[in-house]
Amino acid sequence: MRGPKDFRLSDGTVIDHLPVGTAARALEVLNLPRGGPVTVGMNVPSTTFGRKDIIRVEGVELSKSELDRLALLGQRVTVSLVRDGDVAHKVVLETPLEVEGILRCPNPTCITNQEEVVTVFHRIGDFPYRFRCHHCERTRSIHEETEEALPTRR
Numbered sequence: 001m002r003g004p005k006d007f008r009l010s011d012g013t014v015i016d017h018l019p020v021g022t023a024a025r026a027l028e029v030l031n032l033p034r035g036g037p038v039t040v041g042m043n044v045p046s047t048t049f050g051r052k053d054i055i056r057v058e059g060v061e062l063s064k065s066e067l068d069r070l071a072l073l074g075q076r077v078t079v080s081l082v083r084d085g086d087v088a089h090k091v092v093l094e095t096p097l098e099v100e101g102i103l104r105c106p107n108p109t110c111i112t113n114q115e116e117v118v119t120v121f122h123r124i125g126d127f128p129y130r131f132r133c134h135h136c137e138r139t140r141s142i143h144e145e146t147e148e149a150l151p152t153r154r
């Protein structure tokens with residue numbers, strides 16, 4: 001029986017309860033690999049969700065900006081900071097109702113693509129999320145974008 005023990009590490013970060021199919025997106029968002037080795041589990045059995053994706057990154061702690069991006073991928077994405085083999089800090093990321101400055105609008109004529117205007121998207125309903133542009137009302141999912149459309153601050 002494979003379980004969470006396969007994903008233990010001494011120092012680093014475990015990103016758990018990613019919806020199946022979002023691990024690749026999370027790797028892009030986090031600009032991985034960086035730091036130490038990265039272990040990715042996809043379609044892993046989960047007691048809570050049936051199936052999930054999970055990522056283990058050694059030697060890396062995530063920034064607030066990176067957590068804000070991960071929060072858009074699922075409704076119960078869990079991030080654990082591990083130090084000396086123990087979970088030092090664990091957070092369940094909440095997807096905000098309003099997302100500022102992260103998502104790009106897919107509408108080329110939207111003012112956010114024409115001028116230096118910060119994007120604002122409103123979350124529509126529950127998971128799987130869609131987001132509506134505050135400026136032009138175009139809606140989008142989290143999966144529609146390219147690397148370019150979801151830049152990670154480096």
Ligand SMILES: [Zn+2]
Pocket residue numbers: 105106107110111112133134135136137138
């Ligand atoms: Zn727009």
